[in-house]
Each structure stands twice: as structure tokens, then as C-alpha cells.
Amino acid sequence: MFASLLIANRGEIARRIIRTARRMGMRTIALATEADRSWPHWREADEAVFIGEGPAADSYLSIEKILRAAEETGAEAVHPGYGFLSENAHFAEACAEAGLTFVGPPAAAMRAMGSKSEAKALMEAAGVPVVPGYHGERQEPDFLRRKAYEIGYPVLIKAVAGGGGRGMRRVDKAKDFDAALQSARREAQGAFGDPRVLIERYVTAPRHIEIQVFADQHGHVVHLYERDCSVQRRHQKVLEEAPAPGMSEELRAAMGEAAVKAARAVGYEGAGTVEFIADGAGGLKADGFFFMEMNTRLQVEHPVTEAVTGLDLVEWQLRVAAGESLPLTQEAIPLRGHAIEARLYAEDPSSGFAPGTGRIVAADFPAGEGVRVDSGVDAGTRVSPFYDSMLAKVIASGADRRQALERLEAALAATRFAGPRTNLAFLLAILRSPEFSAGGVDTGFVDAKGEALTARPDLAPLALSLVAQEIARRAPAPDPASPWSGCEGFELGGLERQLAVPCLVDGEAREVRLLWRGGRPHAPDVAAARATDGLVQVSSEDALYLLQDGHQAVLAFPDPLGRSLAEVAGENLVRAPMHGRITRLGVAEGDRVEAGELLFTLEAMKMEHSILAPAAGRVAALLAVEGEQVEEGAEIVRLEPVAQAAQTAPAEALDEVSR
Known part of the structure; x- marks a missing residue:
């Protein structure tokens, strides 16, 4: 086994890898940038190397800087995590040339699966079912438009390289094709450096079901069952669970066999995920699934597989990379209970999921039976604009789906997070929806529910009421002997005294008008406070954060000279x-x-x-x-x-x- 391991990643996956590597006795080496100074991952490693200011292109995507860090620290192996260079064949080759073991598949397997069009051709040859579409090399807009017409709308435009929903657009009508194609190409070029796309038929009730596979250097290939990742927005996964609701033993066997065929077809080694689209109309069927792509790395959602199998997939990765055989045969891999994972992002669902940045004021996650939290942040961490906005993953497991769902909802409801807006309330809304509770939603679920999942209540009345209550609480009690406290029709200084308190609620200027009657302040314009059940108040140096049921309002008092x-x-x-x-x-x-x-x-x-x-x-x-x-x-x-x-x-x- 390796004596030292460099983790070429950041955030929660870096912390996750460090935990397992340290348990296995390895010296861990982390990477970080100046933008990561407040992030905990580099402090938890045995050693850390700073590799840039912030932008990924000059840091986590710089093969030269990563190899230099490995040389300086004497690392024996490199674990790429997910994202960044994890599926970059050139990086895998560069590690080998530098005498480092790359904890991942061979470069040839990455290249075979890195191009969606080439991968689909390979899968067809291996007998794996694929979605009908155009997967060729021609990229002229007129030609692709004609192919879309032949396939029949709706269609999906998908980037040939990469994944994660980037460079992907659904097109329902021919008139929208050109604009969608241009947008998909721009996004693909920016994310992967490759603007090429393919066109596929859009399955109208699609379930996104993937199979976790593992292969060693001795020709052994197994699968670790399925995960359902159908709850998505903009083709990015939000919730994942294992096993898939409605999965039959017949279909599990068929999909597992197809995934193993796919891995064998490319000479795979290590952890990988074969992703299928299943037609959910009328229920899952053994002849109703199609190969989408293969992710040649560890997946974000791997904890749910770990929960239902009791295995450590990072440990398996490290053992396979070190040349060991797979620890278990297919028949010996257990499948027990149910697990669901929720991804917590710094984003505002009510504003089109716009990502957020800034300092995290509070980040308190619950602990409890069947609950696991893989977090990349702590209180004080500053979320920068340079990287993916995922903050943490909350995973709950139980004897069955109902228990896992109840535990996950309770864990998220108990999460106390203040700072940049998050999707916490959005996650709770999904878990509480009858459709998700019943199981088997398709990838159109989030879009179909719309504002029912993303609407944000107006917490301003609550904030203003709290301001009025606090001023009243701090006001000195009236002195009965003082003429200033008189309740009759005459008061010194006039019949009423007024005070206007300016404040900001979520950056919007508001005002609390107070009237003094009988020596006590009253706020006639402020409505009675809404229910304060579950209300949590978190103070920072310059604001008060009001947290309720996953929603957040920020109350502050402006500097009158600070306006632009x-x-x-x-x-x-x-x-x-x-x-x-x-x-x-x-x-x-x-x-x-x-x-x-x-x-x-x-x-x-x-x-x-x-x-x-x-x-x-x-x-x-x-x-x-x-x-x-x-x-x-x-x-x-x-x-x-x-x-x-x-x-x-x-x-x-x-x-x-x-x-």
C-alpha cells in the first residue's frame, strides 16, 4: 500500500479521501489556493501545498502545478476525487510518466468513455442498449438541425465531452434548436474546452438510474447495484438514493450485467459509474433502459452505495490502484436497507438557482442514528466564485425507504446554516412532496413542480416585528411620577413622540415607525409577527440571520453615509x-x-x-x-x-x- 497520497481536489471530497487514507496509514497531502484559505480540507491533511490564487484554470486544472506539488512532497500516489482533472486522460498519463500511481482507470478507458459519441458506438458493439440519436463527427448546424428533425422532437443536445448537465439542452420545438445549440456549445467549450455535441431522442418519462462498477488489474469486474438520481434541476443531480424505487430483481440483474459489459469493453480498472436512462412510463421494465454515459471516477453520490453495502469505496479504489484484487466477488456483495443523499448548495432556488458567495456565519449539521454528513465547510469558511457551489452532502439510511426518508427530513430540518443562501428549503420541499414520498419520480419532477418547490416566503414582516419587539423590550419602564409618562390627554413635548428606525431586510430598505404612548413604544404599521415556530436567530458582526424551515432572511441596519x-x-x-x-x-x-x-x-x-x-x-x-x-x-x-x-x-x- 502507498505510504503517501496527494489529493488533487478540495472541499468535502478532499476531506472524505483524507479520512480513509489516514485510517489506512497513509500520509495525506492536500492542495489549496489563496481562495481556499478559510476552507478546512487543507488543514486536516498532514501536509498542504498552495498552488494558485483561485481560478481553477491556474490551480486545480494545472497538471504542471499538481505534479510539482507531488514531487516536492514525495507523494507516491494521486487521488483526483471528482471534477477537475479526475477524467482527464492526459493527467493520468502525466502521473505515470512522473512515477506516480493515478488512483483511477487507465487513460485508454477514459478516452473511450470521455467522448459520448465514441462511447455509444462502443456500447452498441458490446451489446449494451443505447438511446437513438446522432453520435457522429459532423457538427454543421444545418446538419444537426436536420438530424434533430429526423430523430423527432423533443431532443437533447449534449456535449460530447464532460458531464454534470453542462452543455446539455432539451429542445421541444424546431424553432428553438439554433439558440439551444449555440448555448450548449458555449457552455461545453467553457467547461470542457470542446464545443462538439451529439443529438439524442428525449425520453419523455426518464428515470436516471446508474450502476456502480468496480474492476481490478486482474480481470475481475463487479457491480455494487444501482442508484436512482432522477431528482435533477438543469440536469444536475439534487437527491440520490439506493436502491432505486420500483426496481425488480430482473431489471437489476439486466442493468448490472450491461454495466459490467460496458466496463469490460474498455478494459476498465477502479471505480466507475455506468449511467442509464430508463423509460419510467408504466413502471421500470427490463427492456426499457438505455446507456447514457460512463463516469470514469468516483461519484458525488457514492455514500448511498456505501450505506447499503457497508463498504468503503475509497478504500477499494486505493487497494485496486495498489494492484490488489477486488475484496469481494459479485455474490458476496451485500445489499441492505435504503439510503438517500441530499446535496446542499450555496444557491438561491427562488432566483433561478443563482449561486451564492460570501462568508458562512453558521454551519451546524445534525448527528443521529443513520445520518452521515460529508461537509466541505465550517463556520467562517468563505465561498468563492471560482468553484462548484456544493457545500455538503447529508446522507440518511434506514431499514427501508420510509425510515431513510424520515431521517433525512429530520436531519435537514435540524441543519442550521447562515450566510450565502442555500437550497435547504428546496430540499425539504422535495422530501415532503407526496410524489417523491411515493417514489419513482422522473427527471422532469422539479420542473413540473416549479414554484411549489422554489417559492420563498416573505420573512420581512417577521424581521420588522422583531425589531419593534426588541426596541420595546429595551425601552426603560415608564416612571409613574414623571410628566413624560402621562396617559391623560396632555403630554409634555406634544401628544405623540415618533421614531423611525431604518433597517435592511435582505438588502431592501425598510422602516419601522414607532409611536410613544403612555411612555411605551408601539409600532402601528408593523403587522403581528407570523408564527415563530422553529425560528433560529444567528448574529454576525453586522447582521442578524433569521432561519426558519430552511429559509433565511438577513436583517441589518444601514450606514446612512454608505449609499452609492x-x-x-x-x-x-x-x-x-x-x-x-x-x-x-x-x-x-x-x-x-x-x-x-x-x-x-x-x-x-x-x-x-x-x-x-x-x-x-x-x-x-x-x-x-x-x-x-x-x-x-x-x-x-x-x-x-x-x-x-x-x-x-x-x-x-x-x-x-x-x-
Whole structure:
């Protein structure tokens, strides 16, 4: 076994690998960037090497820097985790050339499965069922549009390289194909450096079911049963569970056999996941599943497989990489109980899942029977814009699905997280929905439920009521002997005294108006506080965080001198909702736009986000250029309201009428 292991990753997966490697007696070496200074993973390793400022391209994606770190620390092996370089064949080869053991499959297997089109051709030859579609090399837009028509709408446009839903677009109508193709290609180029796509038929009631496989260097291949990953948004997994609801022994055997065939076809070694799309219409059937892709690495959702098999998949990875045989045969691999995993992200579901950044004020996760938390963060960790926004995974297991579901809901409800907005309430809404409770939802579930899962209640009345209550609590008791406390019709200084307390609720300016009557303050404009059941208050240096049922409101008191000139002037500015790169400007100065029209696209945390006009108007100024990296809150577009635009440009309006 290796004496030392370098983990070429960060966050929760780095901490996860460190735990197992340390238990096996290895010296662990972590990587970190300046943006990771507040993250715990590098402090938990035996040694850490800093490899850059922050952007992944200059740090975790730099093969040169990672190999140099391995050489400086005397590492014997490199574990890539998932994401970053975990499926990069060139990195695996570079490790071998440097005398390092790469904890993953051979480069040839990565290349075979790294191209979705080539992988599908290989699977067809191996007798593994594949989704009908075009998987060839031709990439001309007219040709791909024609292929989509031949396949029949709806279709999926999918990046040839990579995964995780990036570079993937569903297209329901021919008129939307060109725009979807351009968007998918931009995202694929940005995420994987490869804009090529393939076109497939969209299965209308798709269940995403994957099989965990393992292979050693001695020709042994097994599967560790299935995981259902159908709860997704924008093709990214949200909840995963094992075993899959509604799975029959016949179908499990058929899918397991197909997955083993796939692994054998590419000479696989180590941990991998063969992903299938199953037609869920009318229930799962042994002849109703198709190969999608193979992920040649450990998966984010591997803990649910560990929970139902009782195995440590990282330990298996390390043993296989060291040349050992698989610890168990297929017949000896157990399958007991049920497990469900929820991914906690720094994102705002009520704002289109916009990723969040900033300092984490509180991060308290529950402990209990059947509950496991793989967290990458602590209180004080600062979430940067440079990496994926996942913060932690909460996994619950039980004797059956009902018990696992109950434990997971209780664990999430007890989670206390303050700072950047998270998807905690969104996860709870899914778990409490009757459709998910019944089991067997398809990948369209989140979109179909819409605002029922993502709506955010207005906590402002609660915040304002708390302000009024706190002022009343701190007010000194009236002195009966003082004329200032008189309750009759005459008071010194007037019949009423007033005080207006300005505050900010989620950044919006609000005001609590207080009246003194009988020596006590009252807030006539503040509604009675809504139910405070489960309300948690977390204080930071400059704000109070109100947490209730997964939702968060931030109460602060503004500095009256801290307003920007733009706010004072009341300009209609459209700002960057997060740190990212402007990939496209959809308008030019002088353009008239309607509400909901695309203003610009922003690439942040590996995803492309469309920023739309909040109202009709005229583009008065563009304050950024395509390709520019911008900070959260940066001013990008200044709009003039329609009425104002008409007053300032009468000649243009007359021209439009004459045309």
C-alpha cells in the first residue's frame, strides 16, 4: 500500500479521501489556493501545498502545478476525487510518466468513455442498449438541425465531452434548436474546452438510474447495484438514493450485467459509474433502459452505495490502484436497507438557482442514528466564485425507504446554516412532496413542480416585528411620577413622540415607525409577527440571520453615509448577480427591450446564466464587455424606463412610427 497520497481536489471530497487514507496509514497531502484559505480540507491533511490564487484554470486544472506539488512532497500516489482533472486522460498519463500511481482507470478507458459519441458506438458493439440519436463527427448546424428533425422532437443536445448537465439542452420545438445549440456549445467549450455535441431522442418519462462498477488489474469486474438520481434541476443531480424505487430483481440483474459489459469493453480498472436512462412510463421494465454515459471516477453520490453495502469505496479504489484484487466477488456483495443523499448548495432556488458567495456565519449539521454528513465547510469558511457551489452532502439510511426518508427530513430540518443562501428549503420541499414520498419520480419532477418547490416566503414582516419587539423590550419602564409618562390627554413635548428606525431586510430598505404612548413604544404599521415556530436567530458582526424551515432572511441596519451615488440617483442598473464572466451581450446601446428579454449571459461556477430585462426600456449604457470577468453586484447594463426613453429620444420614436 502507498505510504503517501496527494489529493488533487478540495472541499468535502478532499476531506472524505483524507479520512480513509489516514485510517489506512497513509500520509495525506492536500492542495489549496489563496481562495481556499478559510476552507478546512487543507488543514486536516498532514501536509498542504498552495498552488494558485483561485481560478481553477491556474490551480486545480494545472497538471504542471499538481505534479510539482507531488514531487516536492514525495507523494507516491494521486487521488483526483471528482471534477477537475479526475477524467482527464492526459493527467493520468502525466502521473505515470512522473512515477506516480493515478488512483483511477487507465487513460485508454477514459478516452473511450470521455467522448459520448465514441462511447455509444462502443456500447452498441458490446451489446449494451443505447438511446437513438446522432453520435457522429459532423457538427454543421444545418446538419444537426436536420438530424434533430429526423430523430423527432423533443431532443437533447449534449456535449460530447464532460458531464454534470453542462452543455446539455432539451429542445421541444424546431424553432428553438439554433439558440439551444449555440448555448450548449458555449457552455461545453467553457467547461470542457470542446464545443462538439451529439443529438439524442428525449425520453419523455426518464428515470436516471446508474450502476456502480468496480474492476481490478486482474480481470475481475463487479457491480455494487444501482442508484436512482432522477431528482435533477438543469440536469444536475439534487437527491440520490439506493436502491432505486420500483426496481425488480430482473431489471437489476439486466442493468448490472450491461454495466459490467460496458466496463469490460474498455478494459476498465477502479471505480466507475455506468449511467442509464430508463423509460419510467408504466413502471421500470427490463427492456426499457438505455446507456447514457460512463463516469470514469468516483461519484458525488457514492455514500448511498456505501450505506447499503457497508463498504468503503475509497478504500477499494486505493487497494485496486495498489494492484490488489477486488475484496469481494459479485455474490458476496451485500445489499441492505435504503439510503438517500441530499446535496446542499450555496444557491438561491427562488432566483433561478443563482449561486451564492460570501462568508458562512453558521454551519451546524445534525448527528443521529443513520445520518452521515460529508461537509466541505465550517463556520467562517468563505465561498468563492471560482468553484462548484456544493457545500455538503447529508446522507440518511434506514431499514427501508420510509425510515431513510424520515431521517433525512429530520436531519435537514435540524441543519442550521447562515450566510450565502442555500437550497435547504428546496430540499425539504422535495422530501415532503407526496410524489417523491411515493417514489419513482422522473427527471422532469422539479420542473413540473416549479414554484411549489422554489417559492420563498416573505420573512420581512417577521424581521420588522422583531425589531419593534426588541426596541420595546429595551425601552426603560415608564416612571409613574414623571410628566413624560402621562396617559391623560396632555403630554409634555406634544401628544405623540415618533421614531423611525431604518433597517435592511435582505438588502431592501425598510422602516419601522414607532409611536410613544403612555411612555411605551408601539409600532402601528408593523403587522403581528407570523408564527415563530422553529425560528433560529444567528448574529454576525453586522447582521442578524433569521432561519426558519430552511429559509433565511438577513436583517441589518444601514450606514446612512454608505449609499452609492448610483443608488442616490436612482439609476435603473442591472447588476451581475454573482461573480463570473460575461460570455455574451444580447443588446447594444440604444436598443429597445421588453421585460424578460435577454440582456447578457454570465458564466459562473461552471454554469451559464441568462440575465433578463426586469422591465421594458431602452439600453442607455453598457458598462461591461464580452469576455470580461466581473464581481458580484457589478453594474452591467443601465436601462431607461420606456417613458423616459421616449422623452429623450423623440426622433427615434418618430422614425419607428414612420416605418
